Amino acid sequence: MKNILEQSLKLNSGLTLLFPQEASLRLSQAEEDLKTQLYSLKGQNAIGKGQEFTQQYDEQIQSLASSLPDDASRQMFMQQAQQQRIQFQGNVGRYEQGQVIEFEGNQYDATRQLQIQKEADAWNNPQEAILAKNIRTVATARFGASRGWSQEQILAAIEKDNLAATEMRAKNYAVDNPLGWMNGEFSADDTGGLDMRSVGIVESGGKHLNSDGSIVTSSAGAQGRFQLMPETGKELAARRGLKYNPADEQQHTMLASDYAQELSNKYGSELLAGAAYNWGQGNVDKLIEKVGDPRKGEISQADFIKQLPSETQGWISRYRKNKTGMDPVTVNQIDNLANAQIEKQRKLVLNELEPLLNNTMAQLNNGEVPDAVPSIPAIMFGYGKQGKKMVSKLDIAMDNAKTFQAIQYLSPEQQQQELLKKKPEVNDPEYALKLDAYGKLGALVQKSNEAIQAQRDTRRFNEALSMGEKLDPTNKSMQKAADATPTAQNFRINDATTHDGIVQQVAKTGIIPSQVTTQLSAISRARSPEAVRQGAELFNRLYDTDPSSVGDMPKDMQGFYLTVKQLTDSGMTSETAIEQAQNLTYNQTDALKAQLASTQSTKEYKKDRVKAMDSAVSNMSPWYSFGGPSADDSTPDAARFRNDYQALYDINYRTTGGNADAAKKMTNQQIARTWSISEVNGTAKLMKYAPEALYNYGPSGWQAEQWKADKEQLMYGDRNVDITTSPTQLGITSGNSAPVTSKTPESRIGGELEITPDVLTARNGDYAIMVRTKDKDGIEAVQPFYDSYGRPMRWKPSLDEWEPYKKSIQEREQKDQEEIIKGQEIRGFKDKHRAIDEQYRRFHDDRVNRFKNYFSWSNE
Structure with missing residues (x-):
């Protein structure tokens, strides 16, 4: 019985120990759960949670203690729980405090970054930038004070943020106003004095010595970090009673500061002091006197800077940028x-x-x-x-x-x-x-x-067109004017309605537009009968109107068109006429050529040729003349004319395939280009290379009139001067007769001047001037007329130089000019x-x- 009781007591004692340990274990588990919940709360969410979780922890202790069976167990558990509670409360408090510190730090950093960004974004709004800077500065001061920072720590933090804000603000400014940044306008506030850090950076990059230990020296001789000229350095050192030593960086800095302070005191302006530091006081003083003083508002700082040399402008710009404090x-x-x-x-x-x-x-x-x-x-x-x-x-x-x-x-x-x-x-x-x-x-x-000139040429051409005045067909300007008329521009070879205007234009001016000859040439071998027929109609109308206008076209083409017209007029169909004309002109057979050669030896052929030749001379004669030269005269010129005409007629007869009428037309047109009945020497006679032939344009007879005027000038000189002849010269030897005054001098040439074509005429278009004289027996002699230098003189017609024509042109130009002015x-x-x-x-x-x-x- 005693043993059973002892065993029962031991068992009860073991249970007592077991219950507090189990409760302590459960408390530890609850503690971990609470920590997990607490540690999941961050920043502001964790603030004040230490007390709350400690209270929950106490509630767990009471709950576990009340579950124990006896006082001994509860007392034992409470002893363990109190130790655990102290540890838990410390952990919770430390965590909450850490979160408070982290929250306040994050809040401070966010405030700093926000205000730095605001300050940077306000690069063009100084007031807003200052406000952001002040908010940031106050936040830093309060935060530093709450953390127990020293005054130096607070100032260092503020300066660090100032540099960060300045850099961000400068970058924004440079992006939006890059020219302003490069010109130093970002930090243009004038403090009155020079910032030596910035001066040193601009002058030498902040270096006093080179890597080899030598003093930094410019090409002009300025030395050291602040680039003082030796003379200036010696003067400044003497004021302090020192011996100038450019290698002593400390002395150099002190002297440079003295000089900068001297400039600041003199000008009271950072801008002017800086300009004087770089350019010299004398130059700055002269510029102020010239353009005005920015300190008095006589000129703005920006305009004053523009008057400075480019080097000094660059110095001011770099100085201002480095004055921001950025490296x-x-x-x-x-x-x-x-x-x-x-x-x-x-x-x-x-x-x-x-x-x-x-x-x-x-x-x-x-x-x-x-x-x-x-x-x-x-x-x-x-x-x-x-x-x-x-x-x-x-x-x-x-x-x-x-x-x-x-x-x-x-x-x-x-x-x-x-x-x-x-x-x-x-x-x-x-x-x-x-x-x-x-x-x-x-x-x-x-x-x-x-x-x-083209406008004048156009007016000249239009005047000739309205007056019916023949123009020089070799004149390129007139040719361009002819090509530019609306009639020429609208010309179409296959549109007969455009032909009348061309014929009228050629009839009046003698110049055929280039478009017409080009299109006539183009269709001369065309397969379209209608187009060729219209071309032949136009060609013949032009030929009848002014043969010389189409005289430069190929001879076989002329013969073709003349033959086509002749055949169609005789009743032949266009197709047949064109084919026949092509065979006669372009596609002559050997049999046809032999037949033509045989025909040319007949009397009938020669008779027709003489008639054709007479028609050519008749065409050359003025309508009012009678009894002039003829082709059958016995003169040498008439003989040469017959030879030339017969040769041309024979060729044209063969070219046209035996078309006598076409041959006559072509030969008459060709012969008129070199031969004419000329009256230039006073009497009408056949002349090869006559001025009337080579210069067949302009008013009728102008060639003879021009030669007459030029001849009188050569023979008599200027008639504008009065010539006085004494009575003795007139054969009056008695009495008191007065001298005779006249404007008609005697001829300076003992004969009559005339022009003669020679070998040079065909090439140059000018003529030899000859003197025809008679001796006492009446025998004529002809010899060249020489100028004062002994050179044979020549004469060349020029319508533009003919005085009446020149005067009319001048009058027209003057009239045109007056109209233009008006x-x-x-x-x-x-x-x-x-x-x-x-x-x-x-x-x-x-x-x-x-x-x-x-x-x-x-x-x-």
Whole structure:
């Protein structure tokens, strides 16, 4: 019994120990669950949760303690639980505190980043940037104070954020206003004094010594980090009672600071002090006196900077950028960013500017007033390094256009005089540009003169057309005018309604449009009977109207068309007539050729040839003449005429396939080109290469009239001078007779002048001048007429030089000019002249002003 009781007591004691341990284990499990829940809460969600989880932990302890069977177990469990609770409470408190610190740190960082970003985004809004900076600064101060930072730590954190914000803000500024960044406008606030850190970076990159230990020295001799000139350094050192030692960096820095302070005290302006540091006080003082003082508001700082040399402008720009506190590497990175943005903007500007400038240049080079003239800043920016060249090119083009407008209607001689003034000197700095422009101006004047001459030629042609005046068919200008008439432009060989106008034009002017001869040649071998028939009709109408107008066409083609017309007129169908004409002209057989040769030896043939020859002479004779020369005269000229006519007639007879009528027409047309009945020497006679034949145009008889006037000039000289003859010369030896005054001199030549064609006439169109004299026995002699140098003289007809014709042309031109002056055309010219004068004045003045300040162009 005793043993059973002891065993029962041991069992009860074991259960007592077991229950507290199990409860402690369950408490540990609950503790882990609570930790897991707590640790899942982060940042703001974990704040205040330590107390809450500790209370839950206490509730678990009470619950587990109340589940134990006796006080001993509960007491034992509570002892263990209290130890566990202390540990749990410490862990929970530390976690909550860590989360509070992390939350506050994240909140502080978020505030910093937000305000830094706001400050960066407000690169063009100083007030907003200052507000963001103040918020950030206050946040940093409060956070640092809450963390127990020292004053130095707080200031360092603020300065670090200041640099970060400045860098971001500078990058945003450089992207949006790259030119402003490059010009140093990002930090343009004037503190009055110089920042020595920035001065050192700009002057030497912040270095006092080179890698080899030598003092950093410029090409001008400036030394050290702050690039002091030796003379300036010695003077500054003497003021402090020191011996100047450029190798002593500490002394160098002190002296540079003295100099900078001296400049700041003198000018009270950071801008002026910096300009003086780089350019010299004397230069700055002179510039202030010249353009105004920015301190007094006489000129803005930006405009004052534009007046500085380019080197000093660059110095101010770099100084201001480094004054931001950013390191040189960062400044260089932002420079690259701005330059990339500038190139991007430049391409966009150039895409719009280049077509505009090209149009402007094209209009100016054509002597016109441009629709628009790009501004100098736009050109300078858009073309970058080529900007100055393009501005100069535009300025020269405007000057040349102005010159062209002024000389457009002057005489060629006056134009050449003005053009020579525009020819550049060899030592001209813009020689290449100006020489190219000079060539273009000359070409433009020539083109304009050609256009003006073309207008005059057109008027001249139209006058001849209206008056029925024959023109020189060899005159290319008149040929162009003939080709340009509406009648010629609208001509179609297969449209008979267009033929009448051509025939009338040729009948009145003697010039056939090129379109007509081209189309006649084209269809002469065509297969279309109707087209060939219409061509033959037109050709014959032209032949009847003015044979010489189609005289240059191939002889077989002339024979073809004349034969076609003759056959169709006789009743033959077009198809048959064309075929027959082709066989007779283009496709002659040997049998036909033999038959034609046989026919040419007959009396009938020779009789027809003589009749044809007589008709040619009859055509040459004026309608009012009677008893003139004939082909059967016994003179040498008549014999030569017969030989020429017979040779041509025989060839044309064979060419036309035995068509006597066509041969006559063709021969008469051909012979009239070299032979004519000439009255140039006073009497009518047959003459080969007669002026009336070679120059068969213009008013009738002008050739003889011109020779008469020229002959009188050679024989008598100028008749405008009074000639006084004394009575003695007149054979009066008595009395008091007065001298006789006359304008009619005696002939200076002892004979009569006449012109004679010779071997040179056929080639040059001029004539030998001969003197026909008689001796005392009445025997004639003919010899060349020599000038004062002993050279044989020659004479060449020229309608343009014939005085009556020249006078009529001058009167017409004067009348045309007066009409132009009165008309809208000249008013438009004057308007254009004034407009380009005004554009040139504004552009040139702008360029001159900028040239004076040439160093600011690159910035623009």
